[in-house]
Amino acid sequence: MRVSTAMQVEGYSLEAQKDRLTKFAQFQDMEIVREYCDAGKSGKNITGRPEFSRMLQDVAEEKDGVSYILVFKLSRFGRNAADVLNSLQYIQDYGVNLICVEDGIDSSKDSGKLTITVLSAVAEIERENILVQTMEGRKQKAREGKWNGGQAPFGYELDSKNSTLIVNPEEAEIVRIIFDQFTRMEAGADSICKYLNQHGYTKKRLRDQEVSYFSRSTILKILDNPVYVGKIAYGKNKTEKVKGTRDQYCRVKQDEYLLADGLHDAIIDEETWEAAKEKRKRTGVRWVKTHSLDHEHILSGLIKCPLCGGGMSGTVQRRKNKKTGEYKDTFYYRCHHRKRVDGHICDYKPMLNQKVFNAEIEEFIRYMAGGEKFKEFLMEKLEEKVDVSSLEEEKKQLAGQFQQAQGSRKKLVQMLERLDPGDKHYDRKYQDMQERMDNLYDRIAELEEAITDVETKIGASYGKQVTGKKIYQFLLDFDILYGKMTDLEKKEFMRTFIESIELDPDEKDMGRIIKHIDLTFPVYYDGQEGDRIRMPKENTVETICKLVRK
DSSP: OEESSSSOOTTTSHHHHHHHHHHHHHHTTOOOOOOOOEETOOSSOSTTOHHHHHHHHHHHTTGGGOOEEEESSHHHHOSOHHHHHHHHHHHHHTTOEEEETTTTEETTSHHHHHHHHHHHHHHHHHHHHHHHHHHHHHHHHHHTTOOOSSOOOTTEEEETTTTEEEEOHHHHHHHHHHHHHHHTSOOOHHHHHHHHHHTTOOOOOSSTTOOSSOOHHHHHHHHTOGGGGTEEEEOSEEEEEOTTOSSOEEEEEOSSOEEEEOSSOOSSOHHHHHHHHHHHHHHSSOOOOOSSOOOOOTTTTTEEOTTTOOBOEEEEEEEEOTTTOOEEEEEEEEOOOOOEETTEEOOOOOOEEHHHHHHHHHHHHHHHHTOHHHHHHHHHHHTOOOOOHHHHHHHHHHHHHHHHHHHHHHHHHHHHHTOOTTSTTHHHHHHHHHHHHHHHHHHHHHHHHHHHHHHHHHHHHHHHHHHHHHHHHHHHTHHHHGGGSOHHHHHHHHHHHEEEEEEOTTOOSGGGOEEEEEESSOOOOOOOTTOOOBOOSOTTOOOOOOOOOO
């Protein structure tokens, strides 16, 4: 006997199955020697059905010399054709046959095994068709521009009656800020997070484990979602079977998917969306230089234009010596952005000589790293441990909710399978269950994303500690090691250690042009009065240090 859900359906409950089997055995003058019951177990496969496995083991041990196994219907024995036939062959090898009482099948008869083969295959196909029809229903809604289930994305509210989205004005303004910062201000995801959180912007907590502040994953999710340009996407992720397994599946991102015009209003325009999409392509992969010059613009992107705030990049001026005919390259940092500032195009024209400016920054780090208190601070940091216990607990809770949602989905599939097409309320029941299935798939996808987000945070916590320790270890011997590094290695170090270098627009002298430096990792320095440096803008920073100006 088996039921796959706690919701007992008349005629399929354990009691009803037992009663029918008992009466059949009495009528056939059979003796019942043992009963096996898998309550709340799916018939998709035999994995996870302890009583079924115990039954097969008892058959192999020839307990009580049984001749038959009685089941109410073939679907109670199993719904996977391969499992049904393998199990049937297994018990027949020990001289035991199968009788499906309600279906009138007896495997000991000539036609019995053929009938079982056909019915088990039909049952499996029917189960797969139900899943396909459910997903096709969601796909059709997407084609029509309707929201096809789940919670509304940030910036919108759900109009469930019309299956569409309505713009939330307050959240929509935040979405516009995110796209504007990313495309026009050239800010990255981390910088956008800091900007929003520091300016008091928050988001609604839809679940207990969610946070109200903005995270990197939230920003990237918004930037990659075409819903904000008035589109409905379907099939960005696909459930695929894990190779080498029978019933294991995983979610895989798809390069191509359905994208239809939505019935909802767009929050951003097409031009902004295309600009964000193009930048995501550029910044989503590691850039590798291909030109032949053996030179790296070490502080490119870290130096911020004092007028528009954009990252200053490297440029080269090549001059020819008229006497020798040789060329000499001089490298500079300059603002290549032409953003509008107060209604005017950014016209910051000064170019910073890279050799001089790089030396200024290197001298600051070298001077700072030479202090005894600084070295004591580094030794303490190298001994610190990372604490991710709260994140691990959050991941555990999400995993539990994910398993629960998966279980609910499986139960709903079983209920769909048992619907009687002859029932006068069949269409209504089917539609209701299909909508519930849509919501479950969305819930599962949301939980998968949430688990990935937590895992990313855990990895980032460990990664940040490892990176921080490498930086601290390097700083202990900075004066020796830095001179042996290639330009590319120096560039990677600076990008890891320094978040930004801001300039004073009023200072023309190179020696006083640096306004302040933001560091990525906490560093102790007992600087002089008037020195300029700032630590990372995080609540966890415990020390303040200043940039020494000799």
